[in-house]
Amino acid sequence: MPMKKLSFIIGMMLIAGCQVVSPTSEPFEQQTSASNISEAAILSSSENSANEPPLQTFENREAGFSLEYPSTIGIDAGGNETPDKLTLSIAVQKVEDLDAPLGNDRQTAALNMKALKKIEFGPDMDFLLQDSKRIFAIGTIYGKSFMTLGRFEVCSIVFDRSLIFYRNDYQVRLTLHAPATAMVESMPHYFTTDTANCGQEKVWDSQNNAQARFYADLTSGKASPLAEQWFTTFDRIVRSIGLL
Numbered sequence: 452m453p454m455k456k457l458s459f460i461i462g463m464m465l466i467a468g469c470q471v472v473s474p475t476s477e478p479f480e481q482q483t484s485a486s487n488i489s490e491a492a493i494l495s496s497s498e499n500s501a502n503e504p505p506l507q508t509f510e511n512r513e514a515g516f517s518l519e520y521p522s523t524i525g526i527d528a529g530g531n532e533t534p535d536k537l538t539l540s541i542a543v544q545k546v547e548d549l550d551a552p553l554g555n556d557r558q559t560a561a562l563n564m565k566a567l568k569k570i571e572f573g574p575d576m577d578f579l580l581q582d583s584k585r586i587f588a589i590g591t592i593y594g595k596s597f598m599t600l601g602r603f604e605v606c607s608i609v610f611d612r613s614l615i616f617y618r619n620d621y622q623v624r625l626t627l628h629a630p631a632t633a634m635v636e637s638m639p640h641y642f643t644t645d646t647a648n649c650g651q652e653k654v655w656d657s658q659n660n661a662q663a664r665f666y667a668d669l670t671s672g673k674a675s676p677l678a679e680q681w682f683t684t685f686d687r688i689v690r691s692i693g694l695l
Contacts, residue, residue: 503687512695514543514621516589519691521684537681538628539688546622553577553602555624564617567593577613578602582666589616590694594623600662606649608642610634610678612685618694625689629681637675641665 506519520539546560554576566573572584572595583598594616601607610629615622635642635653641661642653655661668674669682 506691509541510695511541511543511623513619514623515619515695516616516623517693517695518625518688520688536630537684540626540628542624542626544622544624546617546620549622555622560617560622563595563615567595567617576615577611580662580666582663583612587614587616587689587692589692592616592618592694594689594692596689598666600665601655604648605645605657606652606654608635608653608655610681612681614685614689616692627681627685627688629677634675634677634681637677638665 504521507522508517508519510517518541546557546564549555549557549560554574559574559576563573567586570586570593572586575581576597578599578601579597580600583596585596587594587596594614596612596614599609599611599613601609608631610631612627614625617623639653641656641664643656643658644651645654648654665674665678669678672679674682
């Protein structure tokens with residue numbers, strides 16, 4: 452069965468532990484037994500603030516879930532990222548049909564499902580940033596979330612936040628992409644040039660641990676407004692997921 456993929460676009464209005472996010476009303480901390488998770492914080496969801504736009508609903512009854520997203524998001528039927536927009540994509544595929552790189556295969560899915568039943572993160576995927584690993588409670592099941600800031604080679608800069616969960620024998624992957632050029636321009640102090648490999652293109656300043664510094668600033672509310680919008684919009688959408 453081919454992958455089903457929907458994308459939405461939002462305009463630019465503008466931990467070593469793995470956090471577990473729940474729709475419960477009160478946050479609490481829980482120790483997990485996973486070898487790659489030292490501490491898991493159960494965080495609460497919140498009601499819309501007066502400054503947030505109304506929400507609209509997306510449903511997939513085959514996979515048995517729904518989610519809410521801000522009314523400012525439009526639909527991109529082509530499934531392509533837009534250079535100057537935040538792009539939200541939802542990919543739904545039968546587990547038995549998974550056969551792609553970077554952990555999108557049947558074997559990794561089986562390990563993920565086993566781990567998530569124990570509230571553990573499971574195998575790493577897709578060049579993830581270690582500090583960004585989180586587990587979200589979705590009703591009676593769990594999903595794994597992570598951030599990817601580059602892929603394959605030193606010149607790569609991406610800003611992707613992904614959530615993966617399993618329902619009705621489907622794998623659901625939700626990814627919020629941020630426009631790399633705009634993000635780099637909004638916070639140039641995390642980047643440098645590598646003329647030998649990338650010419651004059653900006654690259655992550657790896658000698659100064661830029662990705663880890665960016666994540667620390669992002670999670671403490673000290674990143675650029677665009678970066679913070681990307682981060683909080685993803686959490687808002689993921690926390691709205693319900694099971695059908």
